[in-house]
Amino acid sequence: MLTTLPNVKAWLNLTTSDSDELLTRLIVAASRFIESWCNRSFGVQEYTEHRNGTGSDMLMFGAWPVTAVTSITVNGRPIPAAADFDTPGYRFYDLSVVLQGYQFVRGRRNVTLTYTAGYAAIPPDLEQACIETVALRFKERDRIGHQSKSLAGETVTFFIGELSHSARAVLSQYKKVVPI
Structure with a gap:
């Protein structure tokens, strides 16, 4: 409520x-x-979204604010979390996820995002x-x-x-x- x-x-x-x-x-x-x-x-809950790849390195999440990302896959290939701004992988923000050294390759429902979003308060x-x-x-x-x-x-x-x-x-x- x-x-x-x-x-x-x-x-x-x-x-x-x-x-x-x-x-x-x-x-x-x-x-x-x-x-x-x-x-x-x-409220806080887990989401799994199957999205179309856009050919870019950024996607907006369907729910927000995002508090954790469990996994990201593109064409069945897992994308690791980036350890820093120079390491390939993903970084996420409240509304979006950005890939470093990867792309959300164009395709239909070829991207899977699993994450937690919502307000604790x-x-x-x-x-x-x-x-x-x-x-x-x-x-x-x-x-x-x-x-x-x-x-x-x-x-x-x-x-x-x-x-x-x-x-x-x-x-x-x-x-x-x-x-x-």
């Missing part, structure tokens, strides 16, 4: 456990929605976007289907949307937009 019940309750300024079950369900739903909207998972801005999404769903349950309400000569207009503007701005930075 992208946030915790105590963090959501603190944001909503709730001190009782009356809504804990509902909030927990909303946290699960919002976390899944955000991962779907961003087209990626955020969810970044605070991402967690806040989830908290705001949960809070939005929680607050709107009393006005489902209402876009505005008039009371004592004043009209209140409600936000209608899947994500708040601030959550959308944050999540756009994490969204996976390039297909692998």
Whole structure:
């Protein structure tokens, strides 16, 4: 999950456990929605990708941030980790892998990348976007289907949307937009 019940309750300024079950369900739903909207998972996990060789010495990983690379093969040939900047092999960064003395030879699904990627701790801005999404769903349950309400000569207009503007701005930075 992208946030915790105590963090959501603190944001909503709730001190009782009356809504804990509902909030927990909303946290699960919002976390899944955000991962779907961003087209990626955020927790740490292992990935194996079969990719097309590009003829270059660099490839972008399909998931990020990358924390470890288990293996890289090109045309069935294992590529070793480079001991330094002069030794042939691979070096990896959060988003990409670079080969020294090798290439990702052009071909169809001739490159296999096995690596670990994801966040051990969810970044605070991402967690806040989830908290705001949960809070939005929680607050709107009393006005489902209402876009505005008039009371004592004043009209209140409600936000209608899947994500708040601030959550959308944050999540756009994490969204996976390039297909692998």
